[in-house]
Amino acid sequence: MADVNRGxxxxxxxxxxxxxxxxxxxSIMTRITGVALGGAALLIVWWFVAGAYSPEYFAVADGLxxxxxxxxxxxxxxxxxxxxxxxxIRHFFFDLGKGFDLPTxxxxxxxxIGASVVLTVLTLLLV
Amino acid sequence: xxxKTDYNxxxxxxxxxEGVHHFWMQRVTSIALVxxxxxxxxxxxxxxxxxYEALVATYSSFGNALTAALFLFxxxxxxxIGMQVVIEDYTHGGTRLVLLLLNKLLSFAxxxxxxLAIAKILFSA
Numbered sequence: 001m002a003d004v005n006r007g008x009x010x011x012x013x014x015x016x017x018x019x020x021x022x023x024x025x026x027s028i029m030t031r032i033t034g035v036a037l038g039g040a041a042l043l044i045v046w047w048f049v050a051g052a053y054s055p056e057y058f059a060v061a062d063g064l065x066x067x068x069x070x071x072x073x074x075x076x077x078x079x080x081x082x083x084x085x086x087x088x089i090r091h092f093f094f095d096l097g098k099g100f101d102l103p104t105x106x107x108x109x110x111x112x113i114g115a116s117v118v119l120t121v122l123t124l125l126l127v
Numbered sequence: 128x129x130x131k132t133d134y135n136x137x138x139x140x141x142x143x144x145e146g147v148h149h150f151w152m153q154r155v156t157s158i159a160l161v162x163x164x165x166x167x168x169x170x171x172x173x174x175x176x177x178x179y180e181a182l183v184a185t186y187s188s189f190g191n192a193l194t195a196a197l198f199l200f201x202x203x204x205x206x207x208i209g210m211q212v213v214i215e216d217y218t219h220g221g222t223r224l225v226l227l228l229l230n231k232l233l234s235f236a237x238x239x240x241x242x243l244a245i246a247k248i249l250f251s252a
Binding site: 031034035037038041042044045047048049051052055058059062065066074078081085088089091092095123124126127 | 154157158160161164168169171172173175176177178179182183186195199202203206209210213234237240241243244245247248251
């Protein structure tokens with residue numbers, strides 16, 4: 001049974017030879033940003049714990065996170081957060097069985113990417 | 128032919144007993160994080176880089192402290208169950224067991240550390 005039509009059938013795409021469609025790239029980026037945000041959470045909790053420990057120790061943490069390197073890392077984390085957030089919102093619609101057809105997926109791909117950039121800029125303007 | 132009932136053939140296997148709890152909690156924490164993310168980011172972003180005075184001024188407010196503590200608590204929970212799926216997808220055997228344990232322990236330790244630190248800042252201000 002397993003040998004029926006072997007070699008002459010559609011094969012599942014292999015990651016190394018298959019150009020991932022945008023929706024698949026967004027999917028894996030959502031997982032990667034989710035894992036990376038754990039690292040960002042570590043920095044933020046460190047900032048709070050330093051504040052609870054002493055004003056002197058807090059000056060070190062606050063200084064490092066607001067330095068140029070700290071800013072680059074936190075702005076990257078902010079974008080990761082909004083990207084994960086935006087695709088999470090799309091997944092609420094997927095959970096309700098909505099938005100699975102190809103034209104909608106192609107459109108909402110760009111909503112997710114657009115929203116991640118717009119929300120990052122908006123947050124930076126607000127704070 | 129088996130004389131077992133349908134129920135007895137599946138009881139105790141795989142996710143039996145837990146059902147969709149993991150899936151459901153991922154959604155519950157996601158929904159909670161929608162408002163909490165926004166409520167956390169604005170005061171946090173304003174206080175960041177403002178020194179100790181800005182920290183105390185921001186988090187001596189009960190509302191700011193509450194939303195920040197809730198955000199870190201729910202985010203740690205969301206991370207713990209999300210990371211669990213990543214570990215289950217890519218690792219096997221003993222490595223998986225160790226990583227699953229570390230994931231749960233470290234995620235909740237991180238969340239608890241954040242909540243306690245915020246509480247200390249709130250109550251000592």
